[in-house]
Structures are given as C-alpha cells and as structure tokens.
Amino acid sequence: MTKEVKKDKSMVLQKEMIAKQFHELTTAKEQGKKVVYTFVPGNLSELIHAFDMIPVYPEINALQSGMRKKSGGFIKDAEKIGYSEDICTYVKCDVGMLINGNIGPFGEKIPSPDLLLLSYTGCFTFMKWFENLERLYPGVPVAMIHTPYQEEGQITAEMVEYMVKQLKDDVIPKMEQVSGKKYDEEKLKTILSYARETQELINQIFETPKNIPSPIDAYFAGVYYIGPINTGFRGTPEAVEYYKLLLEEIKERIQLGLGPVTPEGEMTEEKFRLVVEGPPNWTSFREFWKLFYEMGAVIVASSYTKVGGLYDLGFRHRPEQPLESLAEYCMNCYTNFNLPQRITILKKYIQEYKADGFLVHSIKSCNSFSAGQLAMMRKLENDLGVPVGFIESDLVDPRYFSYSNIKNRLESFFQMLTQRKLVSQ
C-alpha cells in the first residue's frame, strides 16, 4: 500500500458539482425553485429537471448524516417521539433531522418539500416513510407512482402501460401544478439523451474490475461513483463530463497495471477478489473499508451499486419513448428484481468478474435487501461452490456496528479464501 493520496481530477470535479448542487438547493426558495423529495431507487430525476425543480433524496441526507456522525443523535430523537428501535434507521435519521430543524449534513437548512414524489421502487418502507413525512409537512401534495415488482422475472408491456398511465394521470399534472410549468416533452427528451450517455459510461466503468488487478473498488469507491448518476445529475451535461473523465482515469490505471485507490493510497497487491451483496455501513465507512484493503481484498462487483439501475443488463433511457423509458427505469433497479433474478445476477458477477468469494453484508434496517439473503447465499454456495461469508451491521445506527465482530468474521473468511487458493494452486 502506498501512503501517498493524490486527488484525481474526477474527485475534484465531483466535489465541485456537489457543492454547486447543494448551494442551489439551499437557495432554492430565494430562486423561486420548487423542491421535490423523492427516493434514489427508480427516481424520476429527469422528469423533475424537466420542470426545473430540484430533487432531494432523504436517504442521501441520512447516509451523509451517518458519515458525519450525526445520525446516532437523530435516531435517538426519533425514538423519543415514538419510532420503534426495530424499524429502518434511514427513516428515523430523517425524522430526527427534521425535528431538529432539518439542518442537513453540511450544516445548512434543507428546504421543505413542495412535492413528495413517491415512486417506491423495490422497498415498501419507502411508502411508510412518506406517509410519515406527509404528516410532518402538513398540506404537502403527494404524487404516487406504484412501481410493479418484477415478480415473474420480467417487465411486461402491461406493467409499462400501467406506469405510464400513472405518470400521465397523476405525476405530471401534479408536477405542472406545483412548478407552474407545462410538461415539455422535447426538454425531457434532451435530458434523457444525456442520461443515456451517463448510463453508457457508468456501465463501462463498472466493467473495468474484470481486469486483473482491478483498477477500482466497485463497492467502497463504487458508492462515490454512483453518487452523481443516482442523485440528481443523471440527465445533465456535467454528469457526462464527470463520467468521461472518471473513465479516462480508470483506463489509464488499467494501462499502468495499477490497483484501486483507497483512502490510504494505492493498493499494491490484489489478494482477494470479492462480490458483495448489500449496502455498506455509513457510520464507520472508513474503518469498514480499511478492514478490506488492509487484507488486499478488492470488491469487484456489488449489488448495492445497482440500486439506481442495472445498466449491465442493458437498460438505457430511450429519448424517443420518454415516458415508457422512465417507467422501465423505475422497474429496473436491483431490489425490484425478484429473488431468483437476484441470484442469477450475483452468479453472473461471481463468474464474470472471477471472484474468489462472495460476501453478504446484511443490514438490520433493510428488509428489502436482507430478507432472503441467507437463502441466496446458500444457493450460490451450492451452485457455484464459491466460498461465502456473512457479516452484519446497520446503515446509519452506530449502535449496530460492531468493529470487533465484523473483523473476526472477516478474518475467518479471508483465512478460508487463502486456504482455498492454496488448495487450488
């Protein structure tokens, strides 16, 4: 591991983009811009932008609060007003932030929503979350779009039609009303063509860990890479620029035979290649990552980085059919795939990325991800003979991150992988 940490140009650019976005958000009301709260998976950011409104993603506020060690207090405050210890901590973190004045992770007030746009893709708790927010922001309009689950392992024409009808009948009219602007399909098409370009680029980026050594960590660094595309930049020229730059840098690393960049510099020896299922922990993100890179473990593919869309399975926005394509996008997020599909996807990753092991990071908060993970893990172990590991913590509740527990389990897992490698050599 080299200790020299230099910031890549793409990192600097991303930082600038976020700062600009945040400034726009915090000054939204002065600029007369309307604010739409919505969720990351299956988000309709392009449509929000087509009405010149600004999206806010409560789960991003929660994860940022987690990274900045603010979530623990927020969660406790939500519990004090009746939110059970047992429920999703993203919701509690958000509610806690709100009752503390809605001061966001960067210390500035997040404007109240002018519209709650509920496209609860892949998670039922999203719906419950917004039911609570609606009461906490009395009078706020709600636009609801029910995203059918891929229960039969496919998206049918009927499912698309159902969603398009909801867009036309409820979502778009509400957006027109809130923004005071007419729906402009040409504008949406232009935005979607940028979205398509970013999707093409990020797909190439997440293909690069097929190289040995992998030039990136597709999980710990991957969560930074998916930031712009998932949170409001998809469909903007800035995002295209960012992803082009990022891809160039990664290609350069491949040419030089370099491994991933970690917070402590470049990883010099790739010992283990892993596929990870489940979101990361945010409250101890750095320590968590360190447990991997210190052992020479690189995550070559992960399901979490696909919560905003599975571009590797071919989905791209289609400007020529804007609403149909928004509908398909909503249904194309990882947790909206059924369990057999999720197993097939993970199998593909394990095989195509030549993984040495498969690891589940199970999240206490998240039934959408976690319920069924043990069955998936067993199936993958049986079908592929791949070594599997299991660790658990939470997203933003620091009470559920046990460093020693995770460390012990990971050490046993890495020992198993080492033995397996020795045997196969």
Add this chain to the structure above:
Amino acid sequence: MEKLEKIVEECKEVVCDMNFQEAKQWKSEGKQRILVGYLPIYFPREMVWAANGLAVGIMGAGDYKQVIKGDAYYQSYICHLPRGIIDLALDGHFDGFDGFVFPSICDVIRNLSGIFQVEKIGHFSKYLDYPQNFKKEIGGEFYRKELDSILNKIFNINQVKTTKETLNNAIKLYNTNRRYLRLIYDIREKYPWRLSAYELYVIIRAGMVMPVDKHNQMLEIVVNEINKERGTPMDNIRVIIWGAFCEQMPLNLIKSIEMAGCYVIDDDFLIGSRWTTADIDESSEDPIGALVDAYLNHSTFSSSIYDVDNPKEKRLVQLAKQRKADGIIFASPSFCDPALLDTPICQKYCDKEGIKFISFQYSENVGQFKVIKEQVGAFSDSIKLWEETST
C-alpha cells in the same frame, strides 16, 4: 357442551392444526379440487372457490411449532412470521397445497415469495402486487390483470374455468360470511361479554382454513347464540387492538389482555376476512370487475394501503368513537416496519383527539406475557380511575 362452546373447541383445533387437515380433507373429497395458500393480509378468496379451490390462510406457525430450519433462513432482526412459514414448508406441512399467494404488504413477504420460487414449493408462488392507485381505469385495470393471472395459474393446474355463475355464487357465499362477521362485531359492541376476543379469534381464523359454506353454518349458530344472554358483564375497559394484522399474537396473549381487564371490541388480527366493508355485487355480469371495485372502493384501512385522500389515523379514531372504545392498544410484531411506522402517525392523532392508548411489541412465539399483562392492567386501571374522577 353448549353449541357455542363446541364450535369454539372445534375451531381451536382447526386453528392449531399446522397440518391443515380440514382443508386437505376438503380437497380429497372432490375431483379437480385445489388448495391455494395465501399470506396476510387480504386476498379475494372468492376467485379460488369459484375455480373449485379453497384459499387457505397461512398466518404463521405461531407457538404451535418449534422453528428450527426457518431460523437458518432469517437474520435475528427480521420478524418471526416468515421463519415459521419456511419451517412449515420444509417440513412438508404444505404438501397437498397447489400454489401460494403473497399479497404485497411488505418486503419480507415479497422476498418470501422469492424463497418459495427458489425452493420450488408448490406449483406456483404469486406475489400479488396490490395497486396503490385507486382509479378504475388505472389501478383497477392493473389489479384485474393480477387476478386474471392467478386464475390462469389455477386453470393450469385443475383445468377449471370460472364462469359468471360460479364467481357470483362464490361472492355470495363470502358476502354471507362477511355479513355474519360484521354482525358479530356489532353484537359484541353492545354485549362484549357474550363472546370473548379469544373465542371470536379462533372462530374467524378457523374460517380461513375451512370451506366457506361450512364456516357460514358455524357463524349462523354463533350469531344465534350471542343474540341470547351469555356470560356476565364485568368492569372492563373497552379497547381496540391495532397493528396485529400480519404476524399473529399467541392465543394466550389475547387471553391475557382480556384477563387484564379489557373487552377487545375491535381489532385487526384477521382483518383480511373483513377487508371488504360492504357487500360485493353478487349478480354482476362482470364478477371479477365486482371484486376489483370492492378492492378499490370498499377496502378497510390498513398499513398496506396508502390512501392519500382517506388517512388511516382518522378512520381508526372514527372506529374507536363508533365502537365507544375507552382506548386503543397498538400491538405490533417486533421488526414489523409497516405496523411500527403507522404507530407514530396514529398515536399523534389519538393524542389530538383525546383517545388514550398504549403500545407494545410482541412476537408470535413469545411465551411470557407478564410484562404486557401488567402494562395492559395498568392501562385498564388508569382509564377506570380517570372515568371515576371525571364523573
């Protein structure tokens, strides 16, 4: 033994039978009969009956079966219901079931449908995606396709096509069933001592695993019996229990709540049986359309529905007032996001409307009720005391 006691006894046996003998017996008595298991909360059972089948409620293994295999499927922070169900499936309790329906009430049930697919349990596992859009031409059309898809799956197994007549006949039978249940709740509103919450619970739950015509006969007797005086009025408070719609309370916990000084005058334990609040058109030219209309326009309120225009907390408070409840007990299964995320909403509104409440969490296999019993007892005492001082 009195008629009613006999029915309660019989129903209790049926409820505790995790081999579903009653349903399996029914299947064996006719050709092309099938069994379709369904999970909480609601499923239009009429369709299955019309297709020569019986929809069998799978409400979890409760404390009737020691769960061993199921625990290997679920992390400790997931509710108990799915582990019991997996255990039942893997131990062959559902042998003879043809398919399973998983209504869209939460991600645990949703993903359980996937585990059934992976483990190849039954001929089909259908995740029934309920629309959250209540317009006939949008949500209604989607829902209709969902129902058609279930009928097709059944047809593929037993080759029975439903007709207008068979569907209308089934709707009629289930209308009768719901009418009796509404009547029983109305009688209990006035005379709660005539049928305990525990007795009512086993009677309703038995109806989820036995043929509807047989259950209707039982309910008729129950209604007749409780139209007469039975039991002795006690100095109990009147409560509604809310939040227990999916993973069920152990029978002894229901008894404990009653023993702690409560008449449970309404609840959502088995709300699927009373989901439709009005009769469904039983002479329609389009009976599936009638079922769709019932879902869109006559559903009760529940954690699984986000009806923006008809908030559930107002409906709950309205119910409490209508039933003249002294208070509400919010009882939710541990780790149940849908129930637990509704609780703060409803409690806040109860506060505003001056309705007293307590809340606790439970699990279907919990064996110790001491703490809950004390909590409920204190609640009952405090309400009585408050009534005394305010009169």
